[in-house]
C-alpha cells in the first residue's frame with residue numbers, strides 16, 4: 001500500500017472525563033494511538049502523519065522514536081475536517097493516495113486498511129469511506145445513499161432527524177481513503193454550518209461528489225474493527241473484544257487457555273504451542289512465551305521472555321529473561337534485569353532483582369536476591385538475603401558454582417562467595433569467602449539445664 005496515512009488524534013476526548021489525551025488510554029497495556037499507528041505501519045503506509053493538539057506532548061511522547069511517524073499540531077480543534085486541512089498545509093501532501101484514520105479506532109486491522117485503500121487505487125473513485133453496521137449505531141455518522149446505491153453524504157448523529165437516525169443504519173467507521181490531489185484541492189470547502197459548529201471531514205464525500213468525482217464506500221464485515229472509543233464504557237468494551245480476538249488467534253495456534261475470559265494478552269505478546277495458560281493471567285508488552293510452558297494462575301508478565309517447558313505460577317515479572325525448564329512461584333516477584341537460566345528456580349515468596357541465577361541454581365523459599373551473579377548448581381537456603389543497599393549505593397554479590405548458602409544467610413554486599421563454598425545457617429557474611437571454604441558467623445549456643453522447671457516453680 002503506497003499511501004500517506006493521516007491519523008487524527010488532536011481531539012479533546014471530552015466524553016472520557018480524563019486528565020489525559022483520549023488516545024493515550026490503553027487497551028491491553030498499549031496506548032490506543034499505538035494500535036492505530038502500528039496498524040497503519042503494518043498495512044505498509046509510506047508516511048504516517050499524526051495530528052496532535054489536546055495533550056499534544058503526551059501524545060508526541062507515545063510516538064517518540066517511531067520510524068516514519070511524524071506529528072503535526074492542530075492548535076485549535078475545530079473538527080476533523082479542520083484537522084486534515086492543518087495536516088495537509090503543514091506537510092504539503094497534495095497527491096497520491098491518502099488514508100485518514102481516526103485516532104480512536106484501535107481495532108482496525110492492517111489487512112482491512114490495505115483492502116480498503118485498494119478501492120480508490122484504480123482512480124475511478126476519488127474518495128471512499130469504511131462503513132459498518134453495528135448493534136448500537138448511536139453516535140456514529142450515518143451513510144446516506146442515492147437511488148443508485150452511491151454515497152450521497154454522511155450525516156452526523158447530532159444532525160440526523162429522528163427518522164434518519166432510525167433508518168440510516170450504515171455507519172461511518174472513521175476511516176477514509178482519498179485521492180490526495182482531490183483532497184488537497186477541496187478540503188478548504190468544508191464548512192461548519194451544523195449542529196456542533198465544527199468542520200466535519202465526512203462532508204468531503206458530498207463535496208467531491210458535487211464536483212463530479214467518484215465517491216464510494218467499503219463495508220467492513222466485522223463491525224468490531226470499526227468501533228470507536230469515546231467513553232470509558234467503550235474502552236472496556238473494546239478491550240474485551242481485543243482480548244477475545246487475540247485469545248482466539250492463540251488458541252487456533254495451539255495454546256490452551258483454561259479461562260479465556262480471564263486471560264489478558266497484549267497484541268505484541270506471543271505464546272508457543274502446547275503452553276497452558278491458567279486463569280487470571282496477564283501477558284503484556286513484548287512478552288514472549290515458548291512452547292510447553294505452564295503460566296498462571298494469577299500471573300502478570302510484562303516485557304518478559306520465557307523459553308520452553310517452564311512453569312510460572314503466581315508470578316509477577318517485568319523485563320525478565322526466563323530460560324527453559326525453569327520453575328517460578330508460587331508468589332515470585334521478578335524485577336527488571338533478572339535472568340533465570342535453564343533448570344533454575346525462583347520459588348515461594350522470593351524477590352529477585354537485576355540478578356543472574358545460573359543453570360540449575362535454586363532460590364526456593366523466602367529470599368531477596370539483588371544485584372547478584374550466581375553460578376551454576378547453587379542452592380540458596382530459606383530466608384537468605386543479599387543486603388545490596390547500604391543506604392547510598394547498590395552493591396554487588398557474586399556466588400560461585402555449586403555453593404551452598406545456608407538458611408538465613410545475610411550476604412552484605414559488596415561480597416564475593418567462591419565456588420563449592422558453604423555458608424553456615426544464620427551467618428552474616430561481610431567478608432569474601434574463598435572457593436571450597438565454610439564461612440560461619442554465629443555466636444556459640446548455650447545450654448541452661450533445668451530452666452523450664454525452675455521458671456514454673458517461681459510462678
Ligand code: UD1
Pocket residue numbers: 008009010011012013051053074076077078079080081082083102103104139140141142154156171172173174199200201202227228229230
Ligand atoms: C467521528 C465522525 C463520525 C464517525 C465516527 C467514527 C466526524 C465529524 N464524525 O465522530 O462520522 O462515525 O468518528 O468513530 O468526523 N479530532 C481531531 N481534531 C479535531 C476533532 C477531532 O484530531 O478538531 C480527532 C479526535 O482526536 C478523534 C477523531 O478525530 O481521534 C474523531 O473525533 P471524535 O470527536 O471522536 O469524532 P466522533 O464524534 O466520534
Ligand code: CA
Pocket residue numbers: 102104228229230
Ligand atoms: Ca470518536
